[in-house]
Amino acid sequence: MTFRNILAASAATVTLALVTTSAMADTVTVFGKNGKEGYGAKFAVIQRFQPNRHGLPPAGAPTWSYSFKYGRKTYTDAFIGTAPTTNSTTTIPVYLVPMAMTYGSTTYDPTKVTANGVSIVQNVLNSPLFQSSVNYTQGGTNIGTTQYEDAFQRATLWGTAKSYPNWHTIFGTPTVEPVQTFNVGTHGELINAFGASNLILANISYFDSAIQKLIGTLKIPSTALPLFITTNTYLSSTNNTSGCCIGGYHSVYSSQPYAHATYITTAGAFAQDVSALSHELGEYIDDPSTNNSSPCGVLEVGDPLEGNANYGGYPYTVGGVTWNLQDLATLEYFGAPANTSINNYFTFQGESIGVCANGS
Numbered sequence: 161m162t163f164r165n166i167l168a169a170s171a172a173t174v175t176l177a178l179v180t181t182s183a184m185a186d187t188v189t190v191f192g193k194n195g196k197e198g199y200g201a202k203f204a205v206i207q208r209f210q211p212n213r214h215g216l217p218p219a220g221a222p223t224w225s226y227s228f229k230y231g232r233k234t235y236t237d238a239f240i241g242t243a244p245t246t247n248s249t250t251t252i253p254v255y256l257v258p259m260a261m262t263y264g265s266t267t268y269d270p271t272k273v274t275a276n277g278v279s280i281v282q283n284v285l286n287s288p289l290f291q292s293s294v295n296y297t298q299g300g301t302n303i304g305t306t307q308y309e310d311a312f313q314r315a316t317l318w319g320t321a322k323s324y325p326n327w328h329t330i331f332g333t334p335t336v337e338p339v340q341t342f343n344v345g346t347h348g349e350l351i352n353a354f355g356a357s358n359l360i361l362a363n364i365s366y367f368d369s370a371i372q373k374l375i376g377t378l379k380i381p382s383t384a385l386p387l388f389i390t391t392n393t394y395l396s397s398t399n400n401t402s403g404c405c406i407g408g409y410h411s412v413y414s415s416q417p418y419a420h421a422t423y424i425t426t427a428g429a430f431a432q433d434v435s436a437l438s439h440e441l442g443e444y445i446d447d448p449s450t451n452n453s454s455p456c457g458v459l460e461v462g463d464p465l466e467g468n469a470n471y472g473g474y475p476y477t478v479g480g481v482t483w484n485l486q487d488l489a490t491l492e493y494f495g496a497p498a499n500t501s502i503n504n505y506f507t508f509q510g511e512s513i514g515v516c517a518n519g520s
Contacts, residue, residue: 188364189458190397190406192466199353199401201430201471203439203463204409206368207450221252221383223448226317230455230495230515237452237459240445241313241329244320248327253384254290254334256281257374261393263344263360268392270423271339276481280391280423281336287434288485289441290331293478299503299510307331308476308485309441311508316446316461316490318502329445334387337378342370346399353394353405356426361404364395371420372413385444386418387437393422394431407431408440410450417448428470435473435484439466442488454494457520461488464518465507474509487511489518 192202224243227236241250258281260269270280278286288294288308296303296311301318303311306328313329314321321327348362371388380386397403407430408421421437424430439462446452452459465472465487473484487509490501495515498504506513 188397190403192406199351199404201354201466202404202406203436203460203466204364204395204397204406205443205447205450205458205460206364206409206411208412221385221448222250226491228491228496228500233455235453235455235459235495237446237454238449239313240448242327244317244324244327246327247324249330250328251330251332253332253381255337255378255380255384255386256284256334257337257371257378257386257388258339259371259388259390260339260341261344261360261362261390262341263348263350263362266350266358266360268360268390269339270389270391274425280425281389283481284389284423284434284437285334285336286479286481287437287483288476288478289434289438289483290334291478294476298508299505301502303502308438309445312442312461312488312490313445315502315505315508316488316492317500319499331385331441335384337380340374342367348396348399349401351394351401351404353401354424354426354429356392356424356429358392359424360393361396361401362393363399364397364403364406364409367395367420368409368411371418375413375416375418380416382416386416388418388420389437390420390422392425395420395422405430407436410440410444410447412448412450417444417450419444430471432471432473433483435471435486438462438485439472439488442486454516454520456494456516459494460520461490462486463520464489464493464513465511467518468511493517 187207190204192200223238258270295305344362347366351361394405410419419440421440472486492501493506
């Protein structure tokens with residue numbers, strides 16, 4: 161773990177819920193659906209008018225192009241990393257920014273020590289998202305011991321990747337920035353949701369404007385992934401629960417991809433521990449420009465499965481700690497040919513669904 165400027169180590173069907181467009185041509189697209197309480201498990205992607213939306217790759221980690229044909233149409237998408245045939249490893253620099261969220265007298269700070277004796281930030285760093293701590297065997301096929309997103313990426317392209325054992329897409333040990341305080345003010349409220357109490361709800365556009373500025377203020381390199389972490393906080397596409405509850409999103413700012421995810425500490429709740437982060441990191445790798453396409457619409461590998469049991473999460477216990485990692489849709493779900501993905505799976509965990517069954 162690396163710290164900057166501080167001391168070291170002290171399913172239901174997923175449907176499009178709403179789309180809003182700002183005067184700055186930013187489009188907030190929210191996937192999920194509301195329950196009877198007026199809120200639901202949701203994720204978002206923010207698309208904004210920029211050069212990379214016209215076929216140019218974004219700044220940041222290297223990208224490579226993948227093409228497949230479905231029906232009479234050919235789809236060409238950009239993924240983070242290098243092609244499997246290079247048989248090489250891409251290591252993505254990550255700058256993790258803890259966001260202390262404040263509403264009135266309530267503050268949730270991901271750098272504070274939690275019930276298991278370490279902070280939310282440390283739990284994130286210890287998780288299978290950044291540690292090669294799990295041997296992934298899917299349907300009897302051993303992918304290897306690696307990080308979760310790398311295991312998924314190898315699985316979704318297993319027809320090729322199995323012949324190239326040194327091909328990996330890895331997140332480097334994150335550089336952890338000093339905690340940043342964000343005052344929700346009039347742009348949010350306190351809520352009870354998914355069995356968790358007294359959570360902060362903040363407007364996504366207000367929050368996004370602030371973290372865009374932090375990318376520049378903190379001088380995060382354009383080659384890195386800025387990753388913003390909150391805890392016990394959801395975002396909303398409105399200023400009330402009708403737009404709740406967004407567990408994470410990703411976007412591109414000044415040609416630099418970035419992502420946000422929350423870490424809910426209540427077991428069983430939507431976005432518990434690193435489940436939302438596993439969703440967003442998978443989508444960052446497979447849709448870094450926020451404009452990859454498929455027969456299902458946008459190629460967002462997490463959204464089709466967030467409505468499943470446990471919000472699509474599968475528990476993995478390592479060293480006595482359990483993390484819930486969300487299942488992700490493989491390229492065969494998005495219409496890629498048979499034998500593209502491991503065991504012809506449509507999801508990493510082998511869920512039985514059809515092409516585009518749950519939308520994008």
